[in-house]
Amino acid sequence: MSGMVGGIQAYHGAELYELSPATREPKWARYTILGLSLTFFAIFLLMPLLAVFVEALRKGWDVYWQAITNPDTGAAIRLTLLAAAIAIPLNVVFGVAAAWCISKFEFRGKQLLITLIDLPFSVSPVVAGLVYVLVFGAHGWFGEWLSEHNIKIIFAVPGIVLATIFVTFPFVARELIPLMQAQGTDAEEAAVSLGASGWQTFWRVTLPSIKWGLLYGVILCNARAMGEFGAVSVVSGHLRGQTTTLPLHVEILYNEYQFAAAFAVASLLALLALVTLGIKLFIEWKSA
Amino acid sequence: MFAEYNLVMAQAVGKRVLPGFGLSLGYTLVYLSLIVLIPLSAVFINAASMPWNEFWQVVSSPQVVSSYRVSFLTSLLAALINSFFGLLIAWSLVRYNFFGKRLVDALIDLPFALPTAVAGITLSALYAKNGWIGSLFAPLGIKIAFTPLGILIALTFIGLPFVVRTIQPVLQELSLEFEEAAATLGATRWQAFSRVVLPALLPAMLTGFALAFARAVGEYGSVIFIAGNVPMVSEITPLLIITHLEQFDVAGATAIATVMLVVSFSLLLIINGLQHWASSRKRYLTGEDVA
Numbered sequence: 001m002s003g004m005v006g007g008i009q010a011y012h013g014a015e016l017y018e019l020s021p022a023t024r025e026p027k028w029a030r031y032t033i034l035g036l037s038l039t040f041f042a043i044f045l046l047m048p049l050l051a052v053f054v055e056a057l058r059k060g061w062d063v064y065w066q067a068i069t070n071p072d073t074g075a076a077i078r079l080t081l082l083a084a085a086i087a088i089p090l091n092v093v094f095g096v097a098a099a100w101c102i103s104k105f106e107f108r109g110k111q112l113l114i115t116l117i118d119l120p121f122s123v124s125p126v127v128a129g130l131v132y133v134l135v136f137g138a139h140g141w142f143g144e145w146l147s148e149h150n151i152k153i154i155f156a157v158p159g160i161v162l163a164t165i166f167v168t169f170p171f172v173a174r175e176l177i178p179l180m181q182a183q184g185t186d187a188e189e190a191a192v193s194l195g196a197s198g199w200q201t202f203w204r205v206t207l208p209s210i211k212w213g214l215l216y217g218v219i220l221c222n223a224r225a226m227g228e229f230g231a232v233s234v235v236s237g238h239l240r241g242q243t244t245t246l247p248l249h250v251e252i253l254y255n256e257y258q259f260a261a262a263f264a265v266a267s268l269l270a271l272l273a274l275v276t277l278g279i280k281l282f283i284e285w286k287s288a
Numbered sequence: 289m290f291a292e293y294n295l296v297m298a299q300a301v302g303k304r305v306l307p308g309f310g311l312s313l314g315y316t317l318v319y320l321s322l323i324v325l326i327p328l329s330a331v332f333i334n335a336a337s338m339p340w341n342e343f344w345q346v347v348s349s350p351q352v353v354s355s356y357r358v359s360f361l362t363s364l365l366a367a368l369i370n371s372f373f374g375l376l377i378a379w380s381l382v383r384y385n386f387f388g389k390r391l392v393d394a395l396i397d398l399p400f401a402l403p404t405a406v407a408g409i410t411l412s413a414l415y416a417k418n419g420w421i422g423s424l425f426a427p428l429g430i431k432i433a434f435t436p437l438g439i440l441i442a443l444t445f446i447g448l449p450f451v452v453r454t455i456q457p458v459l460q461e462l463s464l465e466f467e468e469a470a471a472t473l474g475a476t477r478w479q480a481f482s483r484v485v486l487p488a489l490l491p492a493m494l495t496g497f498a499l500a501f502a503r504a505v506g507e508y509g510s511v512i513f514i515a516g517n518v519p520m521v522s523e524i525t526p527l528l529i530i531t532h533l534e535q536f537d538v539a540g541a542t543a544i545a546t547v548m549l550v551v552s553f554s555l556l557l558i559i560n561g562l563q564h565w566a567s568s569r570k571r572y573l574t575g576e577d578v579a
Contacts, residue, residue, distance in 0.1 A: 016464070017383045022471035022480075023464055029477070030384060037380040038392070040373045044445055045398050047420065048410045055413055094319045101312040113316070115560060119324055122556045124506025125404075126526040127545045130533070131327035134334055139538055141330065165323055188306050198307035220400070227403025229509035230526065234533065247405040247509070254409050254513070263413075266406040273401035281394050 052270040055263035067253075067261035068268060075241040076249035076265070079157065083164040083232075083245060084225040090165055091221055092214070095172025099210075100202075103180035104188065114177065120169040128166045129234025132159055155237030160245060163231040168221045175217030179210055212287040216280065223276040227269055328549070335546040338539055346532075346543040355525040356547075358436060362524075363504035366443035367451075371497045374451025375489070381452075382459045396453070399446045404509025411442050412514040434516030439524065442510040447500030454496035455489060458566070462488055491566035498562055502555040506548065 017023040025033070057064055067073065098117060102110055120128065135141050136153040146153060153159045187209070191201040207214075229247040236243045244252060246269055253262035335343060346352065380386070381393055399407065415422040415432040422432055432438050462485065470480035508526040515522045525548060532541035 014383050014385045018385070020464075020468065022468040023383075025477055033376050034380050034384055034386060036373070037377045038386075041377060041392055041395070043421070044448060045395050047414060048407065048445065049395070049398060049402075051410050051414050051420065052406060055410070090319075094316065097312040097319075098316040101309055101316055104306050105309045105313075107309075107313070113320075115556070116320060116325070119328070119556070122502055122506075122552045122559075123328070124508065124526050124529075124545075124548055124552065126508050126529045127331070127506070127548055127552075130529060130541055130545050131330055133533070133538065134330035134542065135327050137538065162323075166327070169323060185306060192305055192307070201306070202308075223401045227401075227406070229403060229405040229408075233508075234530065247403045250405050250409065251513075259413075262409060266403075266409060269403045269406045273398060273403070273406075276401045277394050277397055280397065281390075 049270065052263060052267050055259065056267040058263070059260040063260050064264045064267075067258075067264035070261075072241045072244070073246075073249060073265055076244050076246045077268075079160065079243070080226050080245045080247075082157070083161050084222055086161050087164040087168050087225045088218060088221055091168055092172050092218060094169075095174075095176050095217060096214075098173040099176035099180045100206075102177050103183070104185050117173050117177075118170050120166055125167060125228065125230025126234060128231040129163050132162050132166075132235055136162075154235050155239070156243060159235035160232050160243060163235050164225050164228055167228050167231050168225045171221035171224065172214065172217035175213050175220070176210060179213040180206070183209060212283050216283050219276050219279050219283075223273060226272060331542055331545050331549055334539070334542045338543065342539070343543045343546075346540045347547050351519055351523070352525070352528055352544060354520045355523045355528050358439065358522060359505055359525045362436060362439045362443055363501050366440055366447050366504050367497050367501040369440075369444050370447045370451045370500045371493055374448060374496060374500075375455055375493065377448075378452050378455040378459055381456060397449050399449050404446070404507070405513070407445055407510040408442065408513035411445060411510065412438070415441055415514065433514050434518075434522070436515075436522050438514035438516065439511050439522060442514050443504040443507060446507055446510050447504055450499040450503060451493075451496035454499065455492050458489060458492040488569070491562060491569045495559060495562040495566055498555060498559045502552065502559065505551060505555070 024030075098113075101107075102114065133140060133154055136146060136159065137143055138147070138154070140154075153162070187205050188201050191205045192198075196204070226245075227247055228245075229251070232245055233248060233251070236245070236248055238244060238248060238252065240252060246265060250262050250266045250269070253259075253265060377392075377396065381389065381396075412433050413419050415438055417423060417426040417431065417433070419433070425432055430437075432441060466484050466488070467480050470484045471477075475483070506526060508524075508530075511524055512527055515524065515527070517523055517527060525544060529541045529544050529548070532538075532544065
């Protein structure tokens with residue numbers, strides 16, 4: 001499912017269409033289309049973005065500052081960073097390995113493999129959390145063995161990390177596969193025939209040519225890893241200061257009617273989203 | 289002749305000239321199985337070990353059936369709204385110049401980047417009866433937040449980029465010659481759009497619609513804050529999985545998850561088919577085959 005629509009693209013300008021009457025709408029039609037588009041954009045995207053920050057500062061800077069420097073918020077930030085710091089490298093290694101075998105070799109069942117890699121995107125986040133409860137939960141497949149050995153996965157940090165890995169699983173792979181398929185194998189074959197080893201070929205030939213696509217996948221992966229709510233919520237157990245990530249902390253504050261504090265913490269995540277979109281723009285501009 | 293032959297041979301053999309096939313494929317399969325396939329199979333294996341009538345009782349209980357209706361109808365409506373406005377926005381971005389275009393283009397992806405919980409609480413604040421938008425509708429007696437209408441708003445928010453980002457590249461690459469030919473043959477602008485452009489965009493529009501719908505059906509974070517979660521009225525299906533889990537009814541949660549997975553996988557198949565259709569259509573319409 002090419003959901004998280006990626007693909008870095010270069011666009012030509014709109015002037016092309018405005019030159020000829022054959023591809024130009026009458027003025028009234030143009031203004032209607034633009035008006036409807038921008039109104040919808042303003043109501044559905046711009047207003048929510050502004051509202052996060054307005055609500056966050058509704059009770060003033062002091063309350064805002066208190067909310068984001070609260071020890072529980074600090075713990076949530078650390079757990080969120082930890083989950084992302086584990087999930088991203090693992091999914092990068094996987095993404096590169098998957099893209100390497102899919103783009104550089106021919107084998108049976110390739111299309112099926114590509115579809116299976118996309119699977120986590122089509123699964124509801126709640127179901128993504130549930131699957132680990134079925135495997136590692138108290139009554140799950142390994143539940144008894146884990147409790148005998150005093151290992152906690154569900155309602156503990158490892159469960160949160162696993163759920164995060166699951167929901168961000170396809171990001172890097174699906175960014176790299178089409179990119180490396182388009183690049184073909186000529187450069188690598190030349191390197192190998194000149195005597196380079198496999199690793200040398202990868203580090204010096206492949207990696208430089210996929211670096212922007214890789215970074216693109218990583219920042220999308222990071223945004224989802226730090227922002228995931230449903231899957232993490234199922235396996236977290238919501239122990240304040242221990243198993244709450246930033247989005248779960250937002251929920252707790254909100255359910256306690258501490259709206260200004262909830263929006264203050266939410267504004268940190270909104271800033272992360274803006275930074276993500278900024279880096280995305282930069283990569284598109286850089287690789288256009 | 290010989291050069292051609294050598295090239296073909298090199299290509300046939302060349303695929304295996306590069307090292308690392310066994311390692312990369314092996315790692316991919318192991319990691320995929322451990323993280324995704326085996327855990328997902330747990331849902332089906334556990335569901336299969338449930339007695340059938342117990343399974344059926346859970347998935348056909350009135351509360352659950354009502355949640356299917358709520359999830360299906362709100363997702364469908366949201367995807368339809370997104371298809372219409374997504375087309376308009378993609379059209380504006382590709383075909384017009386206007387002030388702030390780059391900003392609009394960049395922010396279309398906001399629902400991908402903004403955590404769902406943040407979207408959820410923000411939309412509830414906007415559409416509550418004292419919120420910026422909710423307060424405009426409250427005097428008319430229309431409640432948005434904490435009703436199914438609120439669910440529709442949240443699902444519309446998260447689905448928009450799927451439609452825009454699927455239509456936009458197709459529209460961008462659509463060869464101008466088709467519209468010029470239509471105009472030369474005396475078609476009005478509307479005729480050229482509805483008979484030439486729209487059919488060319490149809491596979492992309494359907495794909496975008498299906499992607500938005502599939503995402504909406506499984507969505508949780510942005511919905512639960514604004515839905516109100518009234519049983520039989522505004523409960524979505526993913527919420528009921530959580531409800532069962534909170535009551536330590538893992539079997540019940542698994543039964544509902546099985547239904548959801550079957551729906552997700554069916555949608556995935558449909559989407560794959562649509563994308564296949566779209567890409568074969570695209571090759572023709574961008575003039576690759578014509579040239």
